Amino acid sequence: GDAQRGLRAAHAAFWLSPQTLSVGLIGPGNVGRTLLQQLAEAAPRFAAGALHGQNLDLRVRAIANSRQMLLDPRTLDPASAADDLRDVGEPLDLQRFVAHVRAEHLPHAMIVDCSGSDAVAAHYAEWLAAGIHVVTPNKHAGSGPLPRFQAIRRASRGGGQFRYEATVGAGLPVIRTLRDLIDTGDVLHEVEGLFSGTLAWLFNRFDGSAPFSELVLEARKLGYTEPDPRDDLSGMDVARKLVILAREAGRELSLEDVAIENLVPEPLRALDLDAFLARIDELDAPLQARLEAARADGGKLRYLARLDRDGRADVSLVVPPAGHASLYGRLTDNLIQFRTLRYPDNPLVVQGPGAGPEVTAAGVFGDILAIAQTLN
Known part of the structure; x- marks a missing residue:
């Protein structure tokens, strides 16, 4: 079942094709919108191999808020995705959202949670165990019930990577x-x-x-x-x-x-x-x-x-x-x-x-790039 994804991962690892990262963003509020704008501005640099020489194909293929979602088979335009969600989004089905992000034909998947929702954080361990990377400024996972946090840690050791630098200090390390x-x-x-x-x-x-x-x-x-x-x-x-x-x-x-x-x-x-x-x-x-x-x-x-x-x-x-x-x-x-x-x-x-959507979004962006740099 993972043959196509594995083949693409192998090709990317040998620099035969770009590292393709399928991204779903949850929570296009102040931080989420700012992050999308930063991604839009960075897209030409990625295509030119400016990320330590790595040709990164970062595709925002899904976006969702608490009521709606918008899915695209190839990629959404980060600059307009939040507005498009409002205008033509369909009712949220989180299970279908996640399945779309973890597409069979793409080697790597990531969910970026900017929602601040405890209910969304409750899914992290499940997503990580399925090999989906999770990046978030949402504090509920790191500070919520200790057993849940421990489950997230265990899942991240054998599955996707969990990055949460922006939960403390916005963009500060x-x-x-x-x-x-x-x-x-x-x-x-x-x-x-x-x-x-x-x-x-x-x-x-x-x-x-x-x-x-x-x-x-x-x-x-x-x-x-x-x-x-x-x-x-x-x-x-x-x-x-x-x-x-x-x-x-x-x-x-x-x-x-x-x-x-x-x-x-x-x-x-x-x-x-x-x-x-x-x-x-x-x-x-x-x-x-x-x-x-x-x-x-x-x-x-x-x-x-x-x-x-x-x-x-x-x-x-x-x-x-x-x-x-x-x-x-x-x-x-x-x-x-x-x-x-x-x-x-x-x-x-x-x-x-330590305040403002720009520095918080930059912290999230930094975590996205940190994961991307490990994919080779």
Whole structure:
């Protein structure tokens, strides 16, 4: 049954034909659309063999959202695929979508999940076991139920490759750096830092000259927050990233083990979005009090994630000590410090922009290329 796919893989491996990668993209939202645009811009470079001399034939043959899908027997135009899905898409049938991506006449298949859906992440182990590569910025696989994560890891050892660099730090090489440390025999002691470009921007700007709620609305307008800012302010997104890094280092941490400080007052948490936005100024008084208390001690506020050597994990609003690296980052910078056996006193720091669809899509794109470069 795999003879045709195997023959094409052999031809590509001996440079007798291009490496053809059949790609299905799920979730053409902000990140997904930006990724499609980046793929469209890169297509001429691939055809010219600019990927380390490799002639890559990367075909986006399927695209889907939560309701519709669009399949093409050869390839969709990445520049217009999201609009075409909206205009002429058919009802979503995920099983048929996956079968189309794993075409019998093409040697390699990949699903890129930009959806942020836990239900989609539940299929990763199945897809990987079938030899389908999976690339994602979706945090639900890496931070969801531990047995599911372990099943994904097992499936990726004997099937498709699983890449998820963009789940932490957008386009920054955070997971890759930690993996290199561990693979070369280093031992992780502690992780600490700014894991949210959104919260970094808010607390870099929050100096009392404008109410905190105004800054939240400004960040939302700039596209830094999720459509519902409570998804950022709850701390859950930061906690998921911390769990992903802990598991990468071999610790069996779950979300339930993380102490999370939610910056949204209890009465506002269950409201619908419009009602929350109408009452968003209720954020101001408690955070202004926190700011004044920090200033009284000569400090500043930062929302930090921390995992210590005893396995305790928390994400919370704190006043870092003078000289802490988080006090000197740029507006949307993520900043992750690794203290390890080799870096016990002066931690290894990964820092750079951590918010925005462009850098997140670039991180996903980097994972796609990393898999493509292994196919020979």
